[in-house]
Structures are given as structure tokens and as C-alpha cells.
Amino acid sequence: MSHHLVRRLITVVTLLAATAVPALSATQASASTRTAAVSTSDTHTVVRAGCGATPAAGYAACNAYVRTSKVHPNSGTSTTSGYIPSQIQAAYGLAAASAADGSSQTIGIVDAYNDPTAAADLAVYRSAYGLSACTVASGCLKITSQTGSTTSLPSNDGGWAEEESLDLDMASATCPLCKIILVEASSASYANLGTAVNEAVALGANVVSNSYGGSESSGETSYDTYYHHSGVIITASTGDSGYGVEYPAASQYVVAVGGTSLSTSTTASRGWTETAWADAGSGCSKYETKLTGQSLVTTGCSKRAVADVSAVADPNTGVAVYDSTSYDGYVGWLQFGGTSVSSPLIAGVFALAGNESSVSNNTLYNYVGTAYLNDVTSGSNGSCSVSELCTATTGWDGPTGLGTPEGITAF
Template identity: 65%
Template sequence: MRTNFPHIRLRWHRVGSATAVTAALVLAGFGTAVHADATTSSKVTWAATPCATPKKTGELACNSLRVTGGTTAFQKARGITPKAADAATPSGYGPSDLQSAYGLTSASAANGSGETIAIVDAYNDPNAEADLAKYRSYYGLPACTSASGCFKKVSQTGSTTSLPTSDAGWSEEISLDLDMVSAIAPNAKILLVEAKSATMANLGKAVNEAVTLGAKFVSNSYGGSESSSDTSYDSSYFNHPGVAITVSAGDEGYGAEYPAASKYVTSVGGTALSTSSTTRGWTETVWKTSSTEGTGSGCSSYDAKPSWQTDTGCTKRMISDVSAVADPATGVSVYDSYGVTAGWYTFGGTSASSPIIAAVYALAGTPGSSDYPAQYPYAHTSSLNDVTSGNNGSCSTSYFCTATSGYDGPTGLGTPKGVSAFTG
């Protein structure tokens, strides 16, 4: 069990008692993290979304954080003065920013056309399609509706009518996921699969349903502490050759989470993304707020090392494989309306980086039918932006928590530089 006492916020994974859950829920509402770095002109504050604390015993947490104040890197670069409680205008990175940062502006003329990207989350977002339409309309992306067949929302059993209980916290997560997929692969179809609760069993069944319904790309922005059951979860829910399954690495700094530790998935770490005067026009470092908040990474205690991972300090599965923006201070714009004031918000957390990478895989094309796409970046390391500065905590083996040239835990092999690293 890992806690974030410095931020007056507790987060339990696979909690053992209802009393602990209640305590976490009570405390979670009072804390905001404060972040200051060279990319911002003032301190940025953010709070964990409600789904970052499990609702019930045994549930997993989402990996999203919502900005509540201060000036983000996006606002500073554009001379925007933030207004208190003003959600009328986007204040985070949008599609053109993300496509520019990751070399995707002309990466694929089809922009994901013909591919289906699945988002797996818990509980129901009744406003998912309407909020998605707001985001896509504002940024001039093509409409993606259920009427056209572009968007589909189902339960973990595949039902379009018998959906889980609605939940405001997970609705924020769903909006974040849908918007990031739209930003990167605007012509792809989107399948939202909602688990009836945030247990690994139900979320895992939702992953299986997504694959059954034809998705070749499945994003998962949630996680929890590792357990001895993880290897059985691997075989039951994540062993899907020919499908690119991405999982966020976690938001609590150095330490391994599951299912990011699954040997069958692409584990996705998080960076701070800022504009720069370099040829690329952007620069990235490891996302870290403190030793207890930042991108996850680490050596699994249970999962075997996949054959394509060759780092020598960890004999089992190492997190992460690749990474993308996750720092709330350099966060992304999201439109959300369920349970909050309808409008624009800025989000961070590795919940942002996982759907970004899933969508990059979709731009790269359908994986080979017998392939585990997590191995693709390892064969194309020169086609990634190597992140070489920053850390996410303290560790006995340096690259587990500190960026370095080549592979490291917090950012993996790096961030997308076009789509070449994500194809077989």
C-alpha cells in the first residue's frame, strides 16, 4: 500500500477494508498537489480525480489528475491569463500540439481510418458521446457518432442498453481517454467498453469484450498494486496476440503497478512536455512532482520478462516500454460535463499517455496477427525521442527511476517520433 501523505491525499489499490476506503474517500477531497518548474510562470495546482481513489474494496484506481489553478505551460506559451473557475476555453495542449510534438502531423494520411481503438474504463459516462462531439467540433476534427458507426459504447458484456451505474469520477477519465484518441487518430472508430466496477475481473472482462468486438488497439488507464494473482490475470485478460494493449504506468512515482506490469501489454510512462527552440520544437523530461507523485516505473515482482526486453538490472518484467505527456503542468485539454461544470479542463497523469500511445499504434496500422505489439518499439529505437533527464524517485538501480540515454524505467525507450516505432 502506497500513500501520498505530503499532498494530504491517500490512494489505496486493492484495498483490504471498507473502513480504509471510507478514510481514503474523505481525505481525497482535501488535497491538491503543487507543481513548479521552468515550464510554468507560476505554480500549477491539481487534484486527483475521484476515480483515483477506489470506490469499493478491491477496486483499482484511474491514473488521471485535473488542474485546478495556476498557469500551465500551454497558457504561458500562448500568453493566456487563466481565470478563476473559467472552463469556457481550452487551456491545455490540443490535437495540433500533440501531433506536432510526436511527429504525427503527416505520419498517416488516413489518420487511423479503418481501425478501431477501444477504451476500457469502469462505470458509465452518460455524456460520453455528447462530450466527445464538443471536443471534436471545437478542434475541427471529423464527427464521430453512434449514428454514423464511428462511436460505440457498450458494457463489459457487449450490451448497448444495459450499462453500468453512472459515475462522475470515471466519467472524467472516460472524457480524457476519448479526447486523446481523437487528438491522435481522428479518423479511427472508437469503442468505449464500460466495466460494471473497477475490479480487475470486470475490467479484464471488458478488455476481452473489446477484442471480441474487433478492436486491435485497447487503452487501459488504471492500475493497482501488484499481487501473486497477476500472472493468472495475464492469461485470462491480456494475452491477445495481434492486439496492441496499452496500460498507464501509474501516477505515484517510482514503483510497479499492474496491469502495466503484464508481459503482454505496452506499459506507458509519463513526461513533462514543453516547447523549445530545438529542431524538434519540443522537449521532454521525466514527469515528477515529488517522490510520491509522478510517472510510475519499476521491476515487477511477479511477471516474467518478455523476450524483447533486454535490460539487465531487472530479471522480471520492467515498466515502462514507451512514454508520452502526463505532467498536469504541461497537460492536455479535455471537455467534460457529467458531475462537474460543463466545460474545458486540463488533465494530466499517465491516463493521458496510454490512449495517446494506443492511437499512435492505430496510425501505424494493424499489428501482425501473431505479434505482441509491445515488442515493436524495441526493434525501432532510433524512431523514438529518447528522454534523458529527470527521475521519478529514489531507487537502488539507477535506470529503474532515472532517465538515461537508451532504455530507462520512467520513460522506457522514449516518446513517439512518427509511427515507425509502432509497426512490426
């Protein structure tokens, strides 16, 4: 299958030349042409991560954006843009749990291709924000191929390296005491990514995050077995293209994680406010069975509705990430958004709760309208015939699901 790299000129603030690892080949990251697409809803210059082009059938792309006016190409110990762990924990009522819980939990992160600086970059991030070290040597971090090898890893890819750094940092931000297994698939095909999910579970992951997706297809249910693991929570990003459904977020076996715009507030009692992110995915699956829990809410769907829950995803209210493997010059401290942020963040919340053997995507619906979820009631990701599917409202809605975490009780 042919691969192309298409670079589209975008208006960007002047970036310093990358001084870290030279840009690695990104042509393998999806089985289709890759572009640097500008999000139409963002007020600043934002580009898709290098692994984010529209994928070919049977393949997935990552769901991440980089805000290019917030790139700090250095190897320092702090960043000046993007929410940091203490802010993420404060926004979602997690500070106490993040400080005490998760030491018996393991978060699996599944992505495609190898990030050669994943461990080193994670060390920079955690050190910058006072999180305890999580290293391969200590046994806290494990990096493996989809077959379980720690020595024979997939080929390097700068685009997917951005995604892997983002995922590792967000899992660390919400659950600093958790162990982490990064499983790198040999390609971005659903067959290989699904095999990597199975490997993460086999290696002991209690929760597995998947920050990738592609358009639904009539054959998608054949991949569902990869995401069906009793006693293990599987999260998946809902996508970054606005109203519309992606797989595997559509799978009946995953927690579909949507996106919000998150801002501090001097008037809200919580100290933060959220609206639906304009690019978060949502809608009715064409092929997946409706969740039993969704009988408790109005979705307008005869089959599975997306999303279930959500967290920050807007790159303009994004998060700080450290990545030293260059893709198109974006290297160092970066501000990221996309539902690639919200999926590992929510995976960390599930890990903090430690109830994965008794909860599921269905049990979340028991908490609709409670104080354990922040109900997001404004914002939209497009136009649709059933307003709840694309416009935030009281209770469940498509872009934000049941809302965002307020502590760990709902999880």
C-alpha cells in the same frame, strides 16, 4: 463492501459554480476511500481525478490528474489551456499520419461505470479542434457495457466520467479517423475491467487502452489472460505515484506507457523538449515474466521492467479535455495530466501504424536509440538502487521507457 467519499480541503483558485449536469455519485468508482490528493511534484494546484483514490485489493483506480487552476466551466467551443490535437500531433511527428491513416482501425477504451455525457462531450471536443464528427449514429463511436449491451449500461459515476472523456479525447487527438469503442465495466474490479477488455476485442478493437491500475499482488498473473490477445495491442498506464510498479502495466502482455513533461522549445530541432515526469510509475515487477525484448537494454530487473514507451503526462504541461458530467465542480474545459493521458495517446499511435498483427511490446525494443523514438534523457521519479529504473538516461529508462513517438515507424 463499504464505500466512503472523503474530501480534503485544497488550495484552489476560485471556480465558477458548475452549470452542467449535477455531480453524480462517485462512491462506486473504487472499492476504497477516495481522496483529492495533491501531487507533491506539481507547481500548481493539481488534484487526482474523482476515480483516482488508492484502490482496495482486486480493484483499480484511474491514473488522471486535473489542474484546478485551469478549469473553464462553460460549454463554449474552445479552451485556453492544455495541449490540443494539432500540438500533440506536432510534438510526436504525427501530423501526416493523423490526417491520412487509421480509418480501418478501432481503438477500444476500457473504463469503469457509465459516463452519461460521453458522446456529447466527445462531439464538443472534436468540433472545437476541427476533427471530423465521431458519433454513435454514424457507427464511428460505440458505447457498451462489459457484456456488449448498448442499452443496459452501468450506473453513472462522475469521477470515472472524467477519465472516460479524457480517454476518448486523447484517442481522437492522435487518430482522428479511427473508430472508437468505449466499454464500461460494471465496477472497477480487475475481473470486470478485464471482462471489458475481452469485450472490446470481441467487438473488433485493434488496440485497447487501459488508463487504470493498482498495486501489484501475488495473484495478479491470474488476470493476465484478460490482457493477452494475439494480434491486438493492449496499452496500460504505469501510474501516477512516482517510482513503483502498478498492475496491469506490469503484465507481460501489455505495452506499459510512462509519462513525460512536454514543453515547446525554440532551440531544439524538434521544437519540443521532454523530461521524465516526476510522478510517472516505473520499476521491476515482482511477479511478471521479463520481456524478451528487454534483453536488448539494461533494466536491472530479473523480471518485467516498466515502462516500455511514454508520452506527455505532467498535468502542468497537460492536455485539453472537455467533460460536462460534474465531479466536485470540475466541469467544462479541463487541463488533465497523469499516465491516463499517455496510454490512450499511445494507443492512437499504434492504430495509426496499423501493424498490430505483427508488432508487440517486445518489438518496440528493436527501435532503441533510433530516430523513430524521442529519447528522454533527463528527469527522475524518485530514488532507487538502479539509477535507470527511476532516472531518465540515454536509451531505456524506467519512467519513460524507450522514449516517446517520433512518427509511427516504431509502432
